[in-house]
Amino acid sequence: MPPALIFDVDGTLAETEELHRQAFNQTFAAAGLPWHWDRALYRRLLAVAGGKERLAAFVAAQAPERAGEVDIPALHAAKTARYTQMIAAGAVTLRPGIARLLAEARQAGVPVAIATTTSLPNVEALLRATLGEAGPGAFAVIGAGDVVPAKKPAPDIYAHVLRRLAIPASACIAFEDSTIGLAAARAAGIPTVVTPSLYTDEDDFTGALAVVSDLGDPQAPYRHLAGAGAGDGMVTIDTLARWSAAVEGRRSP
Ligand SMILES: [Mg+2]
Known part of the structure; x- marks a missing residue:
């Protein structure tokens, strides 16, 4: 899986x-x-x-x-x-590869979730504006805002989402753009793919599973920055399964 x-x-x-x-x-x-x-x-x-x-x-x-x-x-x-x-009012669009990967996940029956410190109304507004009215419903769990008291870099929001998903950390992959987000996901034990953004391009991403410019699309491959994914060009369900298996392989003797 x-x-x-x-x-x-x-x-x-x-x-x-x-x-x-x-x-x-x-x-x-x-x-x-x-x-x-x-x-x-x-x-x-x-x-x-x-x-x-x-x-x-x-x-x-x-x-x-x-x-x-x-x-x-x-x-x-x-x-x-x-x-x-x-x-x-339509002031924002999804980053490259996000809509493609979400569609792939739906096709493959892979659960998707959200772990954020931003308020729930912000998240729902963004998902509706970019994915349509059914956008929020595509996520099995939306962990947002004040549902846990300790915000990132504390692992609490990720621990909350893992509990609700009832899936172990090692069977998930997190997507983050910042040092504090990466720290939160790693502290929860989740291998993390980082796509640096406008305000986080100078952050330290030591410990990330992979660091890529974005998730990539067929016409616009990502730039590989560190970790796994050199030469792949696009983050797909298959590449994630491969990267995840490599982490598991390193864990078990
Ligand atoms: Mg962020």
Whole structure:
């Protein structure tokens, strides 16, 4: 049986971080807050996973005088509303190879799931906008947002998804785009394929099963960056089964 597939969302399914950044900035302006997150600052802020947590970390570090007056959950809810509107308006597309691999998985009867720190409304909006109304239903489990208290790099969201799938970690493959996502999946024992994104191209991906520019498509093969997959050009259910078997082979004496 090929491995089950568990996907991160932001940066992995789609390059969403620029939209998140714009939604944060529009929300600050609408609330009369004098904050603007440029790309360099946002890159640093991404070290904290989860929008609410990121906002709280920013206020604590850079605007402590406002800590008492800013309602972080309310501000984050306003940002989520803006973000889901932008997504629903078609502001984002899936990264190369994602739709193809999901279709292959459905054909092969391979379970697919999501493990993300982003809010459930964000995930559902993205899946509907890119895969159609039935998009969210294609996933056996969607682990999102505050369902577990400890966000990535803690393994909790992956452990939650594994429990719900009732599939062992070694029979799954995770897809991530960042160091903290890779750390979360690895801590849960899941071999991980990394596709670096706009904001994570300088991250450290030591320990990844494979690092490739994207999942690749027949007309546009991926660039191999590290680990398994040199010369394959495209991540398919068959290549994943092969890479997964190689990991198993190394584990058993
Ligand atoms: Mg990500």
